[in-house]
Structures are given as C-alpha cells and as structure tokens.
Amino acid sequence: MSFLSNDVLTAIHDRAPHYDANNAWPKEDFEALKECGYLGAFVPREYGGGGLNLEEIAAEQTLLAKASPSTALAVNMHQIIVGVARHMVREGLDQGRKILEDAVAGELFxxxxxxxxxxxxxxxxxxxxxxxxxxxxxxxxxxxxxxxxxxxxxxxxxxxxxxxxxxxxxxxxxxxxxxxxxxxxxxxxxxxxxxxxxxxxxxxxxxxxxxDPGPSTDPVVFGIFANFEVLLAATYMGIGLRAIEVAAEHVKTRKSVKNQSVYANDPDIRWRIADAAIRMDGVGPQIRELARSFDNKDELGALWMPRLSAVKNASAEASLHAVDQCIRACGGSSYYTKNELSRLYRDVLAGLFQPSDQESLHGAWAGIVLGPTGD
The missing domain is CATH 2.40.110.10 (Butyryl-CoA Dehydrogenase, subunit A, domain 2)
Incomplete structure (x- = not known):
C-alpha cells in the first residue's frame, strides 16, 4: 500500500504541465505533501514519523516521479537528509535527532x-x-x-x-x-x-x-552518499516507467495508414516499447537490493560506494533509453511541448549531470577490479 494516495498523485500529475511551462515552484504540490505527512514519512515512528525504511521511501519516490518528476526530485533532497539523520541516530550520533523532529514538524530540508x-x-x-x-x-x-x-x-x-x-x-x-x-x-x-x-x-x-575530506565511513558522509544514490535512482526509475505507460496508451490508438491497423500491432513498435520495458525491468530489483542492504547494515566493505554509484547510473541510463525508445515509438507528436513524453525527455536528461557521473563510476569499479594504477 502506498503512503501517497491516488488522489494526491493524480492532482500532482495534473498540475505538472503548468509548473513546467511556467518555470514555477510547485507550491500546491508541496502543500499537499506536507498535509499528508510525506515530509515525515521517512522518519522512524518513535520520533512521530511514518516509519518507512529506505526501500519503502524509494518506492514512494518512484510513484511520485511518475506523477511529476520535478516535484519528486525536489522533495527527494529533503528525504535524503532525513535518511542521513536516520543513519546518524542508528550510529549513535544524537545530532540527527533534531532533523527527524523538525521533519515531522513540517520543516523542509x-x-x-x-x-x-x-x-x-x-x-x-x-x-x-x-x-x-x-x-x-x-x-x-x-x-x-x-x-x-x-x-x-x-x-x-x-x-x-x-x-x-x-x-x-x-x-x-x-x-x-x-x-x-x-x-x-x-x-x-x-x-x-x-x-x-x-x-x-x-x-x-x-x-x-x-x-577528513574524501570517501568516508563517517555516518554523515556515508549517509548522504547512500541515501542520495538510492533515492535518486528510484526517482529516475519513475520517469522511465511513466514513459512506457504513456507510449503504450498512445500506440493503442495511433493508426498506421500503411498497415491499416493501430501501431500497437506493428512488430517494430512493439519491439521498441518492449526494449524499453526490458531495460527498466532490471532497475527495480537493483534499487531494492541495495536499499535492503543499507537498512540491514550489510557488510559490503569497499564495494559499498561503487555499488551505490552503479545503481544511480543504471537507473538514469535505463530511464533515458526507455524515454528515447518511447518517443521513437510514438512519432512526431511527442516533439510538441504539450506532449507528456516531451516533458519526460527533458526531465530525464538531468540524470546525466547528477553525481555519481559515469567517469566517477567507471573509475571506482576499475579500482575494485584492477586495483590502483601502476607506473
């Protein structure tokens, strides 16, 4: 069962084109998220919050991103800081308690x-x-x-x-x-x-x-890195999944003059949308596995940060590929700004610029597989 109701998500989805077109702050969205307690959803119950763990809040972020990627990405930053505070408290650092208490009180981080x-x-x-x-x-x-x-x-x-x-x-x-x-x-x-x-x-x-600067097991540094990468991955996954929904609906009604049938029956179009779905199918399990590992305090040692970087990159790249395939399947109408796929395409591009980037990711994995560079 989702923490965010269908009514809240539908209203947020309906407002998304307006905020995008006007380059405006989604005030109504955040009023709705605050009213339903979403700012405190990731806070443990003993601090008055919703008690969701990382895997569960990641699933909520995916649903929210399907409704409005920009609203999801924005509140994602708040949830990351709540996640850091959770990790701090779990590691015995009381400085995180006030973050949790403030989040429940409606403060926005x-x-x-x-x-x-x-x-x-x-x-x-x-x-x-x-x-x-x-x-x-x-x-x-x-x-x-x-x-x-x-x-x-x-x-x-x-x-x-x-x-x-x-x-x-x-x-x-x-x-x-x-x-x-x-x-x-x-x-x-x-x-x-x-x-x-x-x-x-x-x-x-x-x-x-x-x-000390640099990669660290310090609860704040590691807490930021882990929550950032997992929740970013979950948010971008929502964009790819939503693109597939939009494309599937569109090709069921778009007709081919040449074939005298809807495009959903065209084998090439079916292949494109299936290809998008195949790429996205591998993202969810990767996010859930890593979120569970973090919640369970699994010992991954030197693999922790490379794997966290990998999950964000896997999701961002798969979602970019999925949106691209869906736009190709739906044709020229998706080039118009009023088309939701056009907005999803522009939104998904942001995943290319957020850390960890591909250069950092490959450098980290080269270090794991090959060791340090020699002379």
Missing amino acids: AFGISEPGNDLVLFGSITQATPNAEGYSFTGTKVFTSMAPAWTRMLTFGRDTDTGKSVFAIILRETPGIMIKDDWDTIGMRGTQSNTTVLDNAQSDWILTIT
Missing part, C-alpha cells in the same frame, strides 16, 4: 552540497568554513539547491580554514548572509527551482560532523 566547478562534490569543498565561538561561518556558492523558494533548513558543508577538514552543518533560512539567486531556467526539471545559493559568513551552530 534543502541540500546545499554542489559547488560550481568542483568535481569533488561530496568529497571536498571549496566553500570556506571559518571556526568561531558559536560554531562556524560559511562563505561560498552552492548550486542546484532544490526547493529554493521554500526550504527552511539547509544541509551544507565547507572546508575548515584552519584544519582543512570537511565541516557539515545545518543552516537556518533566516540566518543572515544567505542570498538566493533567481537563476533557474533550465531544459527540464523546472519545478525543482534549484537556484544558486550564495553564503556570505552565514553562521551555524548546528554542526553534524567534522571529518
């Missing part, structure tokens, strides 16, 4: 990690984190900060100006020194409104961890 020109992403920041008596002040620029018009809390990180360590913290929206640009004008995922956020000595005393 943004993800302020990515920086312009920084391909280290999570593993090293160019933002300055300056220590002081109250905690740290952060100065730098964060890009792709989803939910920019509405977030109330933001997880961010910077480089300690004294030690060089990575400092992860939560910054409140009302904190002085935060400037949000109105610069989100993209091909797709327009409703996420992932504007650039500029930090100018923005203060935080809510420090989650201070750790």
Whole structure:
C-alpha cells in the first residue's frame, strides 16, 4: 500500500504541465505533501514519523516521479537528509535527532552540497568554513539547491580554514548572509527551482560532523552518499516507467495508414516499447537490493560506494533509453511541448549531470577490479 494516495498523485500529475511551462515552484504540490505527512514519512515512528525504511521511501519516490518528476526530485533532497539523520541516530550520533523532529514538524530540508566547478562534490569543498565561538561561518556558492523558494533548513558543508577538514552543518533560512539567486531556467526539471545559493559568513551552530575530506565511513558522509544514490535512482526509475505507460496508451490508438491497423500491432513498435520495458525491468530489483542492504547494515566493505554509484547510473541510463525508445515509438507528436513524453525527455536528461557521473563510476569499479594504477 502506498503512503501517497491516488488522489494526491493524480492532482500532482495534473498540475505538472503548468509548473513546467511556467518555470514555477510547485507550491500546491508541496502543500499537499506536507498535509499528508510525506515530509515525515521517512522518519522512524518513535520520533512521530511514518516509519518507512529506505526501500519503502524509494518506492514512494518512484510513484511520485511518475506523477511529476520535478516535484519528486525536489522533495527527494529533503528525504535524503532525513535518511542521513536516520543513519546518524542508528550510529549513535544524537545530532540527527533534531532533523527527524523538525521533519515531522513540517520543516523542509534543502541540500546545499554542489559547488560550481568542483568535481569533488561530496568529497571536498571549496566553500570556506571559518571556526568561531558559536560554531562556524560559511562563505561560498552552492548550486542546484532544490526547493529554493521554500526550504527552511539547509544541509551544507565547507572546508575548515584552519584544519582543512570537511565541516557539515545545518543552516537556518533566516540566518543572515544567505542570498538566493533567481537563476533557474533550465531544459527540464523546472519545478525543482534549484537556484544558486550564495553564503556570505552565514553562521551555524548546528554542526553534524567534522571529518577528513574524501570517501568516508563517517555516518554523515556515508549517509548522504547512500541515501542520495538510492533515492535518486528510484526517482529516475519513475520517469522511465511513466514513459512506457504513456507510449503504450498512445500506440493503442495511433493508426498506421500503411498497415491499416493501430501501431500497437506493428512488430517494430512493439519491439521498441518492449526494449524499453526490458531495460527498466532490471532497475527495480537493483534499487531494492541495495536499499535492503543499507537498512540491514550489510557488510559490503569497499564495494559499498561503487555499488551505490552503479545503481544511480543504471537507473538514469535505463530511464533515458526507455524515454528515447518511447518517443521513437510514438512519432512526431511527442516533439510538441504539450506532449507528456516531451516533458519526460527533458526531465530525464538531468540524470546525466547528477553525481555519481559515469567517469566517477567507471573509475571506482576499475579500482575494485584492477586495483590502483601502476607506473
């Protein structure tokens, strides 16, 4: 049984074309998600939440992405931070408790990690984190900060100006020194409104961890990486699955003059849609297996991060392939912006740019299979 009702999902789906066409924040969607308790769905029951585990919230994200990819991708960032807090508490770090409590109370958490020109992403920041008596002040620029018009809390990180360590913290929206640009004008995922956020000595005393840069088993770093990759994979899976639904419905009514029959009877068209479905069929089990492994604290050792990178890439690439095949099957009508496949095509492209990218993925797996490079 889904946490998100059919009525909520249908309403979100019906609004998606409007928010995409107007490059607008999906305010009504987030009001509906808050009202139904979705901001706290991933919070354990002992903290007043819905008690869903990673596998279950991933399934919800897939359903939401089928309704509206941009709304799903935006709230995905909130769910990632809730997932980090769950992992922190499980590992004995009480700093995560307030995140869980705030999520249940309706606070919206943004993800302020990515920086312009920084391909280290999570593993090293160019933002300055300056220590002081109250905690740290952060100065730098964060890009792709989803939910920019509405977030109330933001997880961010910077480089300690004294030690060089990575400092992860939560910054409140009302904190002085935060400037949000109105610069989100993209091909797709327009409703996420992932504007650039500029930090100018923005203060935080809510420090989650201070750790060495680079891949790490630190609960915050590993919690971010694991939840990010699994939930991103689940979100993009929804796009591929929805494309197949749209295409299947379309070819059952689109008629071929040459064959005097609907395109659903054309063997070439059937092959294309079947090919899309075959690619997507392998994604769900991979997501569920890895989510269960994380929930169960399985010992995967050095394979953890390569496998997490792989699940995101598998989903993003399979969904891109599926949408492409569905567009080919449906013909020129899908080139019009009013066609849902056109929007799905633009939205799925965002998966190419989000970490881990293919270069990072292949580098990680080469290290596992071949070991370090020699002279």
